[in-house]
Amino acid sequence: xxxxxxxxxxxxxxxxxxxxxxxxxxxxxxxxxxxxxxxxxxxxxxxxxxxxxxxxxxxxxxxxxxxxxxxxxxxxxxxxxxxxxxxxxxxxxxxxxxxxxxxxxxxxxxxxxxxxxxxxxxxxxxxxxxxxxxxxxxxxxxxxxxxxxxxxxxxxxxxxxxxxxxxxxxxxxxxxxxxxxxxxxxxxxxxxxxxxxxxxxxxxxxxxxxxxxxxxxxxxxxxxxxxxxxxxxxxxxxxxxxxxxxxxxxx
Amino acid sequence: xxxxxxxxxxxxxxxxxxxxxxxxxxxxxxxxxxxxxxxxxxxxxxxxxxxxxxxxxxxxxxxxxxxxxxxxxxxxxxxxxxxxxxxxxxxxxxxxxxxxxxxxxxxxxxxxxxxxxxxxxxxxxxxxxxxxxxxxxxxxxxxxxxxxxxxxxxxxxxxxxxxxxxxxxxxxxxxxxxxxxxxxxxxxxxxxxxxxxxxxxxxxxxxxxxxxxxxxxxxxxxxxxxxxxxxxxxxxxxxxxxxxxxxxxxxxxxxxxxxxxxxxxxxxxxxxxxxxxxxxxxxxxxxxxxxxxxxxxxxxxxxxxxxxxxxxxxxxxxxxxxxxxx
Numbered sequence: 001x002x003x004x005x006x007x008x009x010x011x012x013x014x015x016x017x018x019x020x021x022x023x024x025x026x027x028x029x030x031x032x033x034x035x036x037x038x039x040x041x042x043x044x045x046x047x048x049x050x051x052x053x054x055x056x057x058x059x060x061x062x063x064x065x066x067x068x069x070x071x072x073x074x075x076x077x078x079x080x081x082x083x084x085x086x087x088x089x090x091x092x093x094x095x096x097x098x099x100x101x102x103x104x105x106x107x108x109x110x111x112x113x114x115x116x117x118x119x120x121x122x123x124x125x126x127x128x129x130x131x132x133x134x135x136x137x138x139x140x141x142x143x144x145x146x147x148x149x150x151x152x153x154x155x156x157x158x159x160x161x162x163x164x165x166x167x168x169x170x171x172x173x174x175x176x177x178x179x180x181x182x183x184x185x186x187x188x189x190x191x192x193x194x195x196x197x198x199x200x201x202x203x204x205x206x207x208x209x210x211x212x213x214x215x216x217x218x219x220x221x222x223x224x225x226x227x228x229x230x231x232x233x234x235x236x237x238x239x240x241x242x243x244x245x246x247x248x249x250x251x
Numbered sequence: 252x253x254x255x256x257x258x259x260x261x262x263x264x265x266x267x268x269x270x271x272x273x274x275x276x277x278x279x280x281x282x283x284x285x286x287x288x289x290x291x292x293x294x295x296x297x298x299x300x301x302x303x304x305x306x307x308x309x310x311x312x313x314x315x316x317x318x319x320x321x322x323x324x325x326x327x328x329x330x331x332x333x334x335x336x337x338x339x340x341x342x343x344x345x346x347x348x349x350x351x352x353x354x355x356x357x358x359x360x361x362x363x364x365x366x367x368x369x370x371x372x373x374x375x376x377x378x379x380x381x382x383x384x385x386x387x388x389x390x391x392x393x394x395x396x397x398x399x400x401x402x403x404x405x406x407x408x409x410x411x412x413x414x415x416x417x418x419x420x421x422x423x424x425x426x427x428x429x430x431x432x433x434x435x436x437x438x439x440x441x442x443x444x445x446x447x448x449x450x451x452x453x454x455x456x457x458x459x460x461x462x463x464x465x466x467x468x469x470x471x472x473x474x475x476x477x478x479x480x481x482x483x484x485x486x487x488x489x490x491x492x493x494x495x496x497x498x499x500x501x502x503x504x505x506x507x508x509x510x511x512x513x514x515x516x517x518x519x520x521x522x523x524x525x526x527x528x529x530x531x532x533x534x535x536x537x538x539x540x541x542x543x544x545x546x547x548x549x550x551x552x553x554x555x556x557x558x559x560x561x562x563x564x565x566x567x568x569x570x571x572x573x574x575x576x577x
Contacts, residue, residue, distance in 0.1 A: 052467055070473030081465035083328035084518040094461060098473040102457050130518070146464065150472070 002027055003154045003185045004049060004073075008057035011041070011048045018044050019209045020056070026154065026187060031180035033196035034189040035220075036206035037230055042189040043078060043158050045206060050075055050156065061154075070098030074150035078158035078189075080139050085130030088123055088142045089114065095149025117148040120175060137164045144172060148179070155179060157188040161195070173199040197221055197236065197245035205229055217243060227251050254515055258529040262310065265536040269306040270298065272543050304435045309539045310532040311438070312430070312498045315445040315490040317531020318524055320505025321512075322452045325459035325520035326483050327388050330513070333506040337391065338398030339374045339488045343495035345402040346370020348409050348422050363425075364440050364496035371492025374398055379484060385477060387466065391484070428499035428554025430539050437497040444493025449528070451486035455479055456521030463520060501554045503561025504531050510568055534560075 002025045010020035018041040026032060034042050048055040050073065051062025061069055074095065082091065095117075096110045106114070118127055121141045126134060131142045144160055155176070161169045169192070176186045177199050190196045196203060196217065203220040205213040207229040213220045218236070226234050226247075234247045270286065271279040275297055285291035286298040319334035327336075335341065350366035381394035406426075413419040458479040461469035470476055494501070508530040509523055516522040538556040545551060 047467070050471060052470060066470070066475055067473045070471060073471065075468065075471035077465060077467040079465060081328075081468070083463045083465075084513070084520065086463055086518045090517065090519060091463070094464065094472070097457065097461055102454070143464070 002060075004187075005060040006049055006058070009045070009048055009059060010056035011044050011053055012056075013044065017209060019206065022057070022206075022211055024204060024211065024214060026185045028153065028183050028185055029180055029201070030185050030187075031177050031199065031201045032185070032187040033200035033203045033217075034187060034206060035191075035193060035196055035203055036189075036212075040206045040229075041209075042206055046075075046156050046158060046187070046189065067098065070150070070152075072152055073154040073156055074147040074152045076143055076147045076155075076157035076160050078162070080136070080143055082132040082139060082143075085132045087128050088131045088134070088145075089118065089127045091131045091142050092118055092123075092145045092149050095146045095151070098150060113151060114149055117145045120148070121145040122171070137168055140164055141168065141172070144175070148175075153184050155184065155186045155188075157186070159189050159191065161188075161190065161192070169195060177201075193221060193226075193234070193247060194245045197243050217245075221245055254512075255526055255529060258526060258533065262529050262532050262536065265533060265540070266306050266310060269309060269536055269540055270302050272540055273297065273302055274543075274547060300434060301432070304433050304438050305430050305539070306536075307438050308430050308433050308441065308497060309536045311441055311445050312494040312501060313504060313532035313535030314528040315441075315448065315494045315531070316501065316504040317508040317534070318449055318452055318528035319487045319490045320531070321509040321520070321523045321527035322455060322459065322483055323487060323505065324509050325523065326455070326462065326479070327392065328462060328465075330510055331506070332392075333503075334487050334491045335399065335500075335502070335505070337375070337395040337484060337487060337491075338378050338402065339371045339491040340495050340500055341399040341402035341406075342374025342377075343367040343371040343492050344426055344500050345406050345409075346373075347425060347496070347499070348406050351422050351425060352409050352413060352415075352418050360434070360436060361440065364437065367496035368444070368492050370402075371488055371495065374402065375484060375488035375492075379481075388480075391480070424552065425499050426554075427552035428501040428557070429542075429550075429552050430498055430535075431542075431550065431553075433497060441493040441497040444489045444496075448486045448489030448493065451482050451489065452524065455482050455486070456524055459520035459524075499554060501535065501557055503557050503565065504534050507561045507565050507568070508534055510565070 004026040007023050009022040011018045022045060036042050047053045049059045049061055061073055064072060093106055093114050096106060118124060121144055123141055123145055126138060131139060140163060147155055161172050164172060173195050180186045200217060203217050204211055205220050205225060212229055213225050221236050226232060231251045232247050233249045233251060234245060236245045271282050277294060282298055285294040289295050316334055323332040323334055323336060324330055346369050347363050347367040350363040378394045378398050382390045410419055410422055458474045461472045461474045466476060509527045512526045512530050513523055516526050538560060539553055542551045542553055542556055
């Protein structure tokens with residue numbers, strides 16, 4: 001089932017076209033890594049898909065009403081903004097906002113869900129702590145938990161694992177992969193090609209003002225495409241521990 | 252809810268206390284009885300026409316400013332925001348100053364407040380035009396600062412060119428803010444504006460909570476930012492316009508009260524709205540009681556006291572929380 005359908009999407013910022021004619025579909029079960037060099041327009045592409053930016057072409061999300069969209073997709077912006085020292089539990093519970101009528105307290109079923117995602121992200125010890133005073137990595141996990149609590153079929157995240165230590169990067173990628181395996185779709189921009197190669201089911205390579213490649217990780221992270229898009233050489237192979245991608249040199 | 256209840260009890264106590272204080276020395280019980288019992292004659296008149304409106308206005312003005320301050324801080328995600336930031340109090344003051352200068356003030360007791368309200372209306376119109384319907388919060392702040400500066404300059408110009416030293420004196424005193432010698436007419440004038448503003452701000456609570464995570468995240472949680480901004484600006488403008496019209500410029504309430512109460516409500520913007528409204532009422536009531544007790548014969552101005560209490564309190568808070576501030 002297609003959860004996001006994008007056709008001929010194009011964005012122009014300050015008279016400069018960022019990308020044009022971008023088309024793709026996201027299906028249930030997919031964990032898509034959006035990769036590309038700095039400035040390729042990964043953030044812009046996701047924001048345009050969400051209808052947060054004026055754009056040419058169509059995105060099935062930007063056609064939805066605000067309320068419908070909030071029940072269809074959860075979005076994690078790259079800037080980890082937590083304005084007030086609100087407890088982690090309250091931050092995560094904000095994810096339930098689109099599902100509740102105004103002014104209603106959190107129903108028991110929603111509380112169970114909130115507790116479950118807090119545990120899933122390993123935040124039990126932090127639940128009563130002020131989220132704005134946690135370390136960057138802990139904040140990132142609290143915000144991932146918030147997005148999961150929104151309980152939408154589609155999850156989009158802008159570099160959610162940037163700034164996490166290796167253990168939390170891997171476990172977060174595993175959480176996203178599990179969510180996809182449960183029948184949802186996840187799309188995230190990511191700079192770590194090694195983690196992308198290992199955990200994503202599909203990669204979309206955004207470069208040169210459009211989609212340069214779209215497919216299984218081994219088909220996208222080819223020597224030719226990696227050299228062309230990123231200007232690097234890399235080693236990419238199958239090992240007994242699964243696929244490994246290691247950037248080597250700048251070309 | 253416990254905090255709100257406790258604050259409410261304090262506020263009610265202060266309301267009763269406020270009724271028993273005045274230049275006419277009367278036993279407290281007598282003055283309270285006279286409020287309902289017309290057989291007290293002149294004392295009933297004092298209670299119903301002087302002390303009651305003053306006590307009601309203290310609650311109205313304080314609650315309005317506390318609420319608007321909490322809403323403004325929540326919307327701008329900045330603990331230094333205050334209701335005057337969008338330029339409405341400055342433009343309302345300009346309207347009042349023009350009324351004093353042109354003598355409209357003397358013609359009718361409603362001349363000054365109505366002129367202040369007209370000033371507030373022009374101010375909010377200019378801010379919304381300048382900031383545009385879709386701009387971010389930064390454009391709103393900048394537009395507010397520009398309007399405040401312009402209104403301040405024009406107010407200075409009026410003072411500067413004032414041929415009448417008494418009018419100039421009157422203006423300076425009015426701008427300090429006071430609740431002395433107000434009547435029920437002033438209550439009826441401010442009440443609808445504060446009530447409408449409060450109702451409008453009440454529906455922003457959900458949006459303010461979502462904004463804790465930034466504008467993009469709030470929007471994808473189903474919050475219409477355009478609508479939120481409109482509600483917030485008009486709600487704040489109604490409250491600030493209404494309160495400035497009857498009480499003059501009373502500073503620091505909308506800045507300090509949300510700041511003090513934030514840690515007590517778990518920093519949730521929606522809950523802070525109501526706690527802050529009651530807290531604001533308490534602060535203005537305390538200040539207005541202090542004004543009458545400290546220097547009763549010198550007509551100490553309310554706005555001076557709130558600033559004198561508020562500024563050091565604020566400095567203390569900044570000192571205490573500076574590690575958390577970005």
